[in-house]
Amino acid sequence: MNGKLKKAAIITWCLLLLSVAGYAQLHLPVYPDTVFTTYYQQRLTHFKTLPKTSNDIIFLGNSITDGAEWSELFRDMHIKNRGISGDVTTGVIARLNEVADRKPAKVFLLIGVNDLSRNSAPDTVVKNILFIADYLRQQSPVTQVYVQSILPVNSIYNKFGAHTNKSAQIIAVNTALQQAAKANNYTFIDIHTAFCNPDGKMQPALTNDGLHLKGEGYLLWKHLLYPYVFDLQPKAVLLPLPKSLQWNAGYFATYNCTTVIADAKLDNEQHYLLNLLAAKGIQITDHDSTGKKPYIQLHIAKLKTAQQADEAYHLQVTARSIVITAGTAHGIFNGIQTLMQLLRDNVIADACDITDWPAFTWRGYMVDVGRNYQSVELLKQQIDQMAHYKLNVFHLHLTEDIAWRLFSKKYPQLTAAQFMLRDKGMYYTVQDIQQLMDFCRERHITFVPEIDMPGHSAAFKRAFNTDMQSDTGIKIIKDIIKEVCETYKFNYLHIGGDEVKISNPDFLAEICRFVNQFHVATIGWSPGGNVPSNTIRQLWMKEGAIDKKLRYIDSRHLYLNHMDPLESVVTIFNRRIGDQKKGDNSLLGGEICVWNDRAVAKQEDVLLTNPVYPGMLAFAERSWRGGGKPDWITAIGAPNTADAAEFAEFENRLIDQKKQYFKTLPFPYYKQAGTIWRFYGPYDNHGDPGTKFKPEYAVPNDNAAFTATGGTMILRHWWQPLVKGLIADAKENTTWYATTRIWSDDDGYKNFWIGFNNLSRSYATDTPEPGTWDNRKSAIWINGELLTPPTWKYAGSNGNLERPLIDEGYEYRPPFKIYLKRGWNTILVKVPVTSFKAKDWGNPVKWMFTVLPVCDYDTN
Known part of the structure; x- marks a missing residue:
């Protein structure tokens, strides 16, 4: 020196x-x-x-x-x-x-x-x-x-x-x-x-x-x-989590990889993998198959697994090779999805040994395009995400009262603009459907179209001026079914069958038998009409015991359009699909659904106003892993419990996926497992929700009635007791308070999600009155300062399914800017209620609040 x-x-x-x-x-x-x-x-x-x-x-x-x-x-x-x-x-x-x-x-x-x-x-x-x-x-x-x-x-x-x-x-x-x-x-x-x-x-x-x-x-x-x-876990996180995962010493460097070797009949999977690697900047140019240089291999061999061998795979990463072994091409494809997550940095995969298989054979996602049309490209985006997380059934709800979206050569008037009420003239051509089917097939996803009958068929009636259950209507619908089955040659056709007055008791049975003639299996909603015993029932509402002689798909309380984004991940993660820990010959699996009844301003809003991708990943985890908890649960669990710890581990993996793979896609979810609320009450407000109680004068910090974890707190769900909120014995005319503390490293304005009534996208719910958070007089204080509610664009307006949601939900309006001081900040929330009785069908009472910083802060 x-x-x-x-x-x-x-x-x-x-x-x-x-x-x-x-x-x-x-x-x-x-x-x-x-x-x-x-x-x-x-x-x-x-x-x-x-x-x-x-x-x-x-x-x-x-x-x-x-x-x-x-x-x-x-x-x-x-x-x-x-x-x-x-x-x-x-x-x-x-x-x-x-x-x-x-x-x-x-x-x-x-x-x-x-x-x-x-x-x-x-x-x-x-x-x-x-x-x-x-x-x-x-x-x-x-x-x-x-x-x-x-x-x-x-x-x-x-x-x-x-x-x-x-x-x-x-x-x-x-x-x-x-x-x-x-x-x-x-x-x-x-x-x-x-x-x-x-x-x-x-x-x-x-x-x-x-x-x-x-x-x-x-x-x-x-x-x-x-x-x-990028604030990720030390090792690459995998979602869904494999059944068996062993990390080993060493790593496979992709920059030394020279070839991808594939067995016969794996051309599709090899081509798919090469495209994924190229998108990561990993170019495989030397196709040396001698094995003398580092390589990736796709190999067909029988695997011994506990169940679902058709989709099982074994993945081994060493310094010399990455080998995916499976009994089928579908299993190989599943292993490729896991490999892509291991290669999160596009450079190195840490050495590991994975054996994996799903708990359920049917892991589906449904989109309603009858009410709100979505382009083929937007649907492909969702299908791609399904594939990445090993979902394997794409259910497309094509026909509705609003519009019929499936083109027919014999009956082109079905898709004529004058018979549509929204997105007029927007429909799917033969080429569109074939393109979607091919896209699904390449990703080992089963394409399931739905032609809803005889209900939800007002568009059909407008086009033909006849009821679908009439003799004329039956002839026309059979012509359509014949054309569709012969044109596309799919394995399943969903025939709907619910929410309709059956005037012809033979209609559904006759239609199902007709569909079966084309070697196409039928699926129908349950509860619904009288379908034959060989028709798969898709459950959408709580009903009696399952008949083990029938086959089922569970979609009960799996409608994303009814869920708050934070609630959706918690609820779906907690779900026990079909009330079973794993599938069998009767319970095939489950399906999440997006029924956006309300009109949208643009097609992408379906993915923003509904928690599509967060819900999809939570469902991918649960439907692949199996397990879950009995009943329908909206809460993470009390702090420092096994339930809360289990959810936090999953949430960490979910957030990692969001950071890495959803940077340009709508993903309305932020970390909430560290937010702990202390609840105080109940206080009897005698029917006056504006009544003030002790917590408003001195924020309490001890002797809480209970504590709860999360960003969205549902005290009582509108479907209670089927869907459990925090308060099992909730009473009308009561007020509760909740408080938490949030740490900030510096003084300044921070972004928050704040809301008191997450509007379902299927109900015509009223917009709150001017100057209010909701119509229950809920309130929130930050460090003792009362927070002013949003200025609603349609304040005080009656619900209208034809008016798109603009700012009614916290997840699709700009976040609140709240000034936090350096150090600990106190939040106090007031949630009063008078009656649990709904004003009308569009305004159910979901007693809840959401408060969450939309970046990473420490809370307690």
């Missing part, structure tokens, strides 16, 4: 001792420009003249950091490089204001090897790094600081001898940094271990001078930092 640098280090160290010893405000030392190199000055002046953006991710360090194209490596322009070749801890301290003033979201620091090469003592290096971490936290409390271990070195190349003989000192620094992490409020990341060979030296393949990294080294570094950069 030259004299100027030595003097600068001494000054810094003295300041550090004074600051730490007295817990005083930290100040940066001032150095003359001559202390640092020309290159250092060049880089620093460059940094200072770049646009001053905030909330970025900054990589801070020396030449090893300087050498990476971080934004390209992570495909994120918010990641900025602040590495300077030759830099030392003192140099970082001297330029720390340039970093701190930007108020970055995260800083990843790697520094110290150059200090050691100049014979600085390990404890000096550690103390300087601790100063850097402390100063960043002082100047920018919202910044997450990550201190990385110093990388190993290797003298094999006879270069950088002053650096490569410092292995022992590097280990000493790393050990001290790891031990000091908690006390100094930073996250320590051990990258040293992964770069070491068995002798504790830098792996020669990752460097060409023993100190700096080659491209492969930066890819490994990316893999190690990936979960920290």
Whole structure:
């Protein structure tokens, strides 16, 4: 170390001792420009003249950091490089204001090897790094600081001898940094271990001078930092969770992979996999099948599994290969979906051994396009997501009172614009349906069209001026069925059969027998009409015991259009499909449904106003894993219970999926498992919901009646007692209060979801009166300040199914901006009710509230 640098280090160290010893405000030392190199000055002046953006991710360090194209490596322009070749801890301290003033979201620091090469003592290096971490936290409390271990070195190349003989000192620094992490409020990341060979030296393949990294080294570094950069779990999370998962030592590097080997009759799966890899930037150009180089293999072989062998798979990842084995092409396809999740960073899959199979054979998703038309491209988007999460039945509800969307060559008047009430002239051609069927087939998804009969058929009646149950109507519908079955040759036809007065008791039985003549199985809603025993019943409402001689699909309380987004994930995760832990010959499985009765402003709103993707992933987990709990439950569970812990583990995986794969898709869900509410009541309001009680005058903090976890709290569901809320014996004319605390790292406005009545998209619910949250006089206070309700666009308006929802739900209006002070903030919610009797069918009483920060805050 030259004299100027030595003097600068001494000054810094003295300041550090004074600051730490007295817990005083930290100040940066001032150095003359001559202390640092020309290159250092060049880089620093460059940094200072770049646009001053905030909330970025900054990589801070020396030449090893300087050498990476971080934004390209992570495909994120918010990641900025602040590495300077030759830099030392003192140099970082001297330029720390340039970093701190930007108020970055995260800083990843790697520094110290150059200090050691100049014979600085390990404890000096550690103390300087601790100063850097402390100063960043002082100047920018919202910044997450990550201190990385110093990388190993290797003298094999006879270069950088002053650096490569410092292995022992590097280990000493790393050990001290790891031990000091908690006390100094930073996250320590051990990258040293992964770069070491068995002798504790830098792996020669990752460097060409023993100190700096080659491209492969930066890819490994990316893999190690990936979960920290994007706030993910340490290992790739899998959803649905496999039946058996064993993590092993080592990893498979995709950049060394040369080929994908596939058995005969797996051309579709091989082509599908190659396209997925290409989309991740992994190009397979050498199709060497010798197995001498790292490879991926798709292999057909019989597997021994507990059940559902047709979809079971085995996936093994080693340093040399990734092998997916299954008894069928469908099993291979399922294994490919898991592999894609293992390759979350597009670079490396950690070694593991997975054996997996589903609990239910029927894992479906239904879309109603009769009421609101959706384009083929939007439907494909949803089908693709189904495939990624191993759902295997796509149910398309094509006909409705609103419109008939399925084209008929013989009866083109069915899809004429004049007979449609919404999205006039929008329907699916023969080519459209065939395209959707092919798209599903490539993804091992069964396509199930629905022609609803004899109910929900007003569009049919408008086109033909006759009832479907009449002799004329039966002849026409049989012609349509014949045309459809012969044109598309699908395996199932859903015939509807519910919510209609049956005037012809032979209608449904006759129609089902006619469909069966084309070797097509029938499905009907239950409760519904009198369908034959060989027709699969799709349950949509609670009814009596299941007849084991019949076949069933469960859709009871699985209608996403009725669910609050936060409630939907909780309810579906808790569900025991068909009241059984796994399927059998009678219970095939289940199906989530989207019945958006209300008109939408644009087709994409169906995915935003309904929790389609969060609900789909929760259902994928439950229908694949099986299990669940008896009854229909809307609550996560009390804090510190097994139920709450189980949900939190799932939610962490769900949030990881959202961050990685739904950046450009509507995903109305945020983490809620850490939000704990204390409830106080009940208070008798004697029919006056405006009556004030003790909690409004002094926010309580003890003696709660009960506690509950989550962002949406349903005190009493409109379908109670079928759907259980928090209060089993809820009484009319009562008021409850709930309170929680939320931590904020700094003063400022934060985004919140707040609501008191999540409107079903199938009911003509009234909009709240001006100046109110709801028509029950609910209220919310933040740190004692009463929060003003939204200014509703259609305030006080009667419900109207033809008027699209605009701002009535918290998930599709701009989040509330709430000012939080640094530290703990108190939230108090008041939820009164008078009567549980609905004003009319469109205004059921769902006694509830939602309060949730829409980013990650600590709550208690």
